[in-house]
Amino acid sequence: MVQQCQSQVEIKTLQTTSPPFRHAVRLPALNSERLKTAKAIVEKTVKLHKVFSIQGPYPVIRASLRARGWLEKRMCHPGLHMSSRPVKEARLNDAGDSDGEDDDVNQEQDPAGLYNLMSRMVRNEMVYFYWTNKRDAINTSILQKEQMTNHFAKAGSFTTKVGLCVNLRSLHWFDSTDPDTFFPRCYRLGARDEKHAFIEDYRRTACTSLLKYIVETAHNVQEEKKNEHMQKSSEPVMVSKMIGTALKVCWDFLESLEHADIDASSETTPSLAKEEWGEFINSYYLLVHAGAKIEISNHLVRRCKSMLQRLADVSPQLDTDGIHNIWIIKPGAKSRGRGIKCAKRLDQILSLVDSDSALIKESKWVVQKYLERPFLVEGTKFDVRQWFLVTDWNPLTVWFYKKCYLRFSTQPYSLDTLDNSVHLCNNSIQKHLRPSHQRHPSIPEDNMWSADQFITFLSGRGYKTQWENVVVPGMKKSIIHALxxxxxxxxxxxxxxxxxxxxxxxxxxxxPWLIEINASPTMAPSTPITARLCAAVQEDTLRVVLDRRANKSADTGDFELIYHQAGVDIPQYVGVNLFIEGFRLNGTCLLPPLRPFKRSVPKYHGTKKEIASEKVKSLPKVVKSANTPVKNISNRILPPPVPQPSVPIPLETFTLQLPKTAHISVHLPVDACSHSVSLWRRGL
Incomplete structure (x- = not known):
C-alpha cells in the first residue's frame, strides 16, 4: 500500500516538474512492479554510463542504442551542453555542409509508455552519447572526456564547398598527389586574386577547347568544303588566326609550367591584350557554341593534335573538360543543390556572382569546372554517394563503407541545355521532377541504383573489373587526400x-572525380535502396564506435579500415634554458662608432680575388700611442683613451627571467670603469 502511494506520488511529481513538451504525452497507468522495473533499469543504466540523446530523425540509431541497453534523455529544449555560438558564426563556418532533409524528431511508438517514463527519470543525468544532425547543436568545448558525440568541430574545412576548394591546394605538404587528378579545378570568385585566376583559366580552356574542336570535327569540315553554299572569303583566315592564337597561349602555358618564361625576354608579350581576348572569345562562341562553318587545312589539324598530346601530359582534366567550356557555379552557403547553376559564357558567370554582394564579401561563391564527358548509363548522367567514417584525427583513422548507391537525373544527358534536371543528380531536386519518356526504361523511376546493380551493368558490357580496380581505389585515395x-x-x-x-x-x-563532401548525410528512406542501405550504415557505425570500443575484434559490418596514420606525440612545453658566456678583450683599442641604423651598408664592387684578399688582411693599427689622439672612420677626433690596468677582470653570472619558464644565463665582465651595457629582452 505504501509502495503504491509512493509510486503515485512519484509519477505525479515527474509529470508536474518535467519540462513542458510541445505535444503532451499521456502516460498509461503503471503498477508498482512496472515502476520498480523501470527504476532498476535506470539505476543500472546510469551506473554503466549508458544515457544518450538524439536530435533529428534517426529511428535506427535510437532503436540500436536501446537494443544495447542505452536510455534516451530527450532533447526537446536547449540543454546544458547546447552550443552558445552566435548564429552568424555557425552559419559562416558550417553552413552548406549537410544534405539532411528533415530536422524534426520522430514521434516513436511506445505503447507501454516505459521509455517515456525512463526518459523523464534520467532527465537530470549526464549524457554520454550525443547524436545530432547539426554540428553546432552541441558545444564540444565543454563536454567531459568520457562524453561521445558524432561531430568534429571545425570540420567545415572540407565539408563546405569553399573549404574543400581552398584546403586541397595545400595537399602538397602532405602528399605528392596533384589535386587536379581527382578534384575538378575550383575558384572562389569572391576573392579578387582567385577571380583573376579563374578568368585566365577560362580563357586558356577556351583555347584548348578550340584545338579539340578542330581535331574532332576535322573530318566533317573536310566534307563540308564541297558545299556550294559555303562562303570562301575570309573565314579560313580567321580560323587560322584563332588557331595560331590558341597555340601560342598553350605554348606559353607549357613554358610557365617548366619555368622557361623566367628567362624570356622582357620585350615579348606572353598574353593577349584585353581587347584581343574579347575578340578571340567571341569568335570561339561563334565557332563552338553556334556551329559556324569553317575551312581548315590538314597542316593546322596536325599542329592541333601535336599540341593536345603535349597538354595531355600536364593537364589531367583535359579530356573531361570537353569543348564547350562549361562551369558550374555554387553558392557556398547552401546545400542540397540549391542555387547551383551551369553556364558556359564568361560574362554570364561573372554576372551571376556580382549580383549578390553579401556572398562576394564572404567569398562564398565557388565556380568549378564542369565534367562535360562523364560516364553515362544508357545516356543518363549519375553520381555516386559514398559513405566514410572518421573516428580519430590524431592518428587519422578512416573507415570506408563497402556499399554505396547511384543517383540518376530524370532527363537524358545533353549539353544543348544547361537545365538542372539534366546536370544535377541530387535526390532533393530530382524527386520533384517527372522522369522523361526519352530516358532508357532500365533506369528506375525512383532514380537510384545500388552499387551491385551498377556492377551487373558493367559486367554485361565487358567492364567487370573496372569497379574494383579503378573506381573503388580512386574513391579511397580521394577521401584520404581530402582529409x-x-x-x-x-x-x-x-x-x-x-x-x-x-x-x-x-x-x-x-x-572517379570528387565533387563534394557532406556532413550529416541524409538518412531518409526515400527509396527502397536508401531505406536498406541507410539503415545498414547507421547500424554499422555504432558497431565501429561502440562495439569495437569494448572489443577490438568486434564485427564492424561493411566498414573497412583504409587508413590509420601513425600518431604524432605533442611534447609538453617545459621551457628552454639559454645562457651566454664570454670575457672582455684585453687591450685599450676603442672600436669606431657604429653607423646609424638607418643607413645601408654600401655594396663592394671588387672582383672575387680582391674580396678574398680583403678577408685575409689584418685589421689596421689605429692606435700609435696611449696619449695620441685617434681619427676614426668618420674623420672625427677622439680623445686619448684612459690607460687601463692590465689586471684580470672578474666574471659575473646573472639570469634573465623570460615568459613560460624560459630563462637566459649570461656571464659578463664586471668593470667599474667600463662602458655601460644595455640589454634588451625580446618577447618569446
Missing part, C-alpha cells in the same frame, strides 16, 4: 566520430 589536407584544421577531440557522405562522378575512363 589529409584538413587534418591540421579540424578539432581532434577524442571520443568523437563523424559519418560523412562523399559525392563522386565517373569520367569516361571510370576515373
Amino acid at each position: 589529409q589536407s584538413a587534418q591540421d584544421l579540424v578539432d581532434s577531440r577524442k571520443n568523437t566520430f563523424e559519418l560523412y557522405g562523399a559525392d563522386f562522378m565517373l569520367g569516361g575512363d571510370f576515373h
Whole structure:
C-alpha cells in the first residue's frame, strides 16, 4: 500500500516538474512492479554510463542504442551542453555542409509508455552519447572526456564547398598527389586574386577547347568544303588566326609550367591584350557554341593534335573538360543543390556572382569546372554517394563503407541545355521532377541504383573489373587526400566520430572525380535502396564506435579500415634554458662608432680575388700611442683613451627571467670603469 502511494506520488511529481513538451504525452497507468522495473533499469543504466540523446530523425540509431541497453534523455529544449555560438558564426563556418532533409524528431511508438517514463527519470543525468544532425547543436568545448558525440568541430574545412576548394591546394605538404587528378579545378570568385585566376583559366580552356574542336570535327569540315553554299572569303583566315592564337597561349602555358618564361625576354608579350581576348572569345562562341562553318587545312589539324598530346601530359582534366567550356557555379552557403547553376559564357558567370554582394564579401561563391564527358548509363548522367567514417584525427583513422548507391537525373544527358534536371543528380531536386519518356526504361523511376546493380551493368558490357580496380581505389585515395589536407584544421577531440557522405562522378575512363563532401548525410528512406542501405550504415557505425570500443575484434559490418596514420606525440612545453658566456678583450683599442641604423651598408664592387684578399688582411693599427689622439672612420677626433690596468677582470653570472619558464644565463665582465651595457629582452 505504501509502495503504491509512493509510486503515485512519484509519477505525479515527474509529470508536474518535467519540462513542458510541445505535444503532451499521456502516460498509461503503471503498477508498482512496472515502476520498480523501470527504476532498476535506470539505476543500472546510469551506473554503466549508458544515457544518450538524439536530435533529428534517426529511428535506427535510437532503436540500436536501446537494443544495447542505452536510455534516451530527450532533447526537446536547449540543454546544458547546447552550443552558445552566435548564429552568424555557425552559419559562416558550417553552413552548406549537410544534405539532411528533415530536422524534426520522430514521434516513436511506445505503447507501454516505459521509455517515456525512463526518459523523464534520467532527465537530470549526464549524457554520454550525443547524436545530432547539426554540428553546432552541441558545444564540444565543454563536454567531459568520457562524453561521445558524432561531430568534429571545425570540420567545415572540407565539408563546405569553399573549404574543400581552398584546403586541397595545400595537399602538397602532405602528399605528392596533384589535386587536379581527382578534384575538378575550383575558384572562389569572391576573392579578387582567385577571380583573376579563374578568368585566365577560362580563357586558356577556351583555347584548348578550340584545338579539340578542330581535331574532332576535322573530318566533317573536310566534307563540308564541297558545299556550294559555303562562303570562301575570309573565314579560313580567321580560323587560322584563332588557331595560331590558341597555340601560342598553350605554348606559353607549357613554358610557365617548366619555368622557361623566367628567362624570356622582357620585350615579348606572353598574353593577349584585353581587347584581343574579347575578340578571340567571341569568335570561339561563334565557332563552338553556334556551329559556324569553317575551312581548315590538314597542316593546322596536325599542329592541333601535336599540341593536345603535349597538354595531355600536364593537364589531367583535359579530356573531361570537353569543348564547350562549361562551369558550374555554387553558392557556398547552401546545400542540397540549391542555387547551383551551369553556364558556359564568361560574362554570364561573372554576372551571376556580382549580383549578390553579401556572398562576394564572404567569398562564398565557388565556380568549378564542369565534367562535360562523364560516364553515362544508357545516356543518363549519375553520381555516386559514398559513405566514410572518421573516428580519430590524431592518428587519422578512416573507415570506408563497402556499399554505396547511384543517383540518376530524370532527363537524358545533353549539353544543348544547361537545365538542372539534366546536370544535377541530387535526390532533393530530382524527386520533384517527372522522369522523361526519352530516358532508357532500365533506369528506375525512383532514380537510384545500388552499387551491385551498377556492377551487373558493367559486367554485361565487358567492364567487370573496372569497379574494383579503378573506381573503388580512386574513391579511397580521394577521401584520404581530402582529409589529409584538413587534418591540421579540424578539432581532434577524442571520443568523437563523424559519418560523412562523399559525392563522386565517373569520367569516361571510370576515373572517379570528387565533387563534394557532406556532413550529416541524409538518412531518409526515400527509396527502397536508401531505406536498406541507410539503415545498414547507421547500424554499422555504432558497431565501429561502440562495439569495437569494448572489443577490438568486434564485427564492424561493411566498414573497412583504409587508413590509420601513425600518431604524432605533442611534447609538453617545459621551457628552454639559454645562457651566454664570454670575457672582455684585453687591450685599450676603442672600436669606431657604429653607423646609424638607418643607413645601408654600401655594396663592394671588387672582383672575387680582391674580396678574398680583403678577408685575409689584418685589421689596421689605429692606435700609435696611449696619449695620441685617434681619427676614426668618420674623420672625427677622439680623445686619448684612459690607460687601463692590465689586471684580470672578474666574471659575473646573472639570469634573465623570460615568459613560460624560459630563462637566459649570461656571464659578463664586471668593470667599474667600463662602458655601460644595455640589454634588451625580446618577447618569446
